[in-house]
Amino acid sequence: MRADEPVALGRTDLRVTRLGLGLASLGGLFAPVSDDDAARTIDRAWHLGVRLFDTAPVYGYGRSERRAGAALGRRPRAEYALCTKVGRLIVPGGGDTQPIWADPPPGVGPRRDYSYAGVMRSVEDSLERLGLDRIDVLHVHDPDEDFPVAVSDAYRALAELRARGAVGAVSIGVNHAPVAARYLREAEAPGPDCVMLAGRYNLLDQSGLDELLPLCAARGVAVMAAGVYQSGLLADPRPGAPHGYATVPAELARRVAGWHDVCRRWDVPPTAAAVRFPFGHPAVASVVVGARTPDEVDGTARMLAHPVPAGFWAAARAAGLLPARVPTPDGA
Structure with missing residues (x-):
């Protein structure tokens, strides 16, 4: 599978590539990134044919959006x-700060606001930071933070923007699959066009399959799968590695070791299996992976294109790493 392979985004008129570039790292997630390195990273993704880019106001408190606009403009x-x-x-004195952003812009911070007026202001602010004339996909970010307002006021604002062509698709960006399924069921028709699901449909966590992915497939809702490396745990499970786990639970460590064993036997890098796996489900349109350097973009594109032998997924299933109900890219 190629990074630049185009695909329709569900029932919308938009077309995206199989690989999308997540821009949280370019906002300074965990470590600072220079303007030049951010530009070079986006340039490399473009050179490889990537045409899907995902950012957010909270990523570096506006920094990621500004860098995205500068590179894509x-x-x-x-x-x-x-x-x-x-x-x-992102407002002066915003108090909903997060320690994960390195060297954030001084004097500003995030303030949670899912109201109709807050959403409309957020879109105006984003367009100004981006320096662009429109947004293609607009996600309601973490709707579980204020679900009643997010599913009513925020959705109403996004639906209006979609109706007048100001955005091409309405979406939600979530870390919890049940939240997304509830949102799809409770939002006023026709509902969101897509879902960005982070960390809940990968080699180690298939909870997105319980309800959300079948619901998306039935409704023609496209899924963008993020968090496919489980915070980097699949790439480098060693203690102290930058995978976001201070202590890896024993059962999770056992499953990671199992995947590494199968990958060694079949000569498939774990990251290649990880980035390919979500495409086994028909609802998944794209995989969105973050990067902070051009080399990281290159690496992900290589992994997506890496051959996965026909028997690999069957071997993983035989090893007890995938339940029988989980679809795999080759149908095994």
């Missing part, structure tokens, strides 16, 4: 799809 606007998010305004 000189590209033909019709040739790529840009996603951003609503739910947090």
Whole structure:
């Protein structure tokens, strides 16, 4: 599978690539990234044919959006799809700060706001930071933070923007599959066009399959799968590695070791299996992976294109790593 392979985004008129670039790291997630390195990373993704880019106001408190706009603003606007998010305004003195952002802009921070007016202001602010004339996919970011307002006021604002062509698709960006399934069921028809699901449909966690992915497939809702490396745990499970786990639970460590064993036997890098796996489900349109350097973009594109032998997934299933109900890319 190629990073630049185009695919329709569910029932919308948008087309995206199989690989999308997540831009949280370019906002300074965990470690600072220079303007030049951010530009070079986006440039490399473009050179590889990636045409799906995902950012958010909270990523570096506006820094990621500004860098995305600076790098993409000189590209033909019709040739790529840009996603951003609503739910947090970046304002002077915003108190909903997060310690994960390195060297954030001084004097500003996020403030949670899923109201109709807050969403409309967020879109205006994002367009100003991006320097672009439109947003292709607009996610309601973490709707579980204020679900009643997010599923009513925020959705109403996004639906209006979609109806007048200001955005191409309405989406939600979630870390918990049951939240997304509830949102799809409770939002006023026709509901969201897509879902960005982080960390809940990968080699180690298939909870998205319990309800959400079948619901998306039935409704023609496209899924963008993020968090496919389980915070980096699949790439480097060693203690102290930058995978976000201070202590890896024993059962999870056992499953990671099992995947590494199967991958060694079949000569498949664990990251290649991880980035390919979500495409076994028909609802998944794209996989969105973050990067902070051009080399990381190159690596992900290589992994997506890496051959996975026909028997690999059957071997993983025989090893007890995948339940029988989980679809795999080759149907095994």
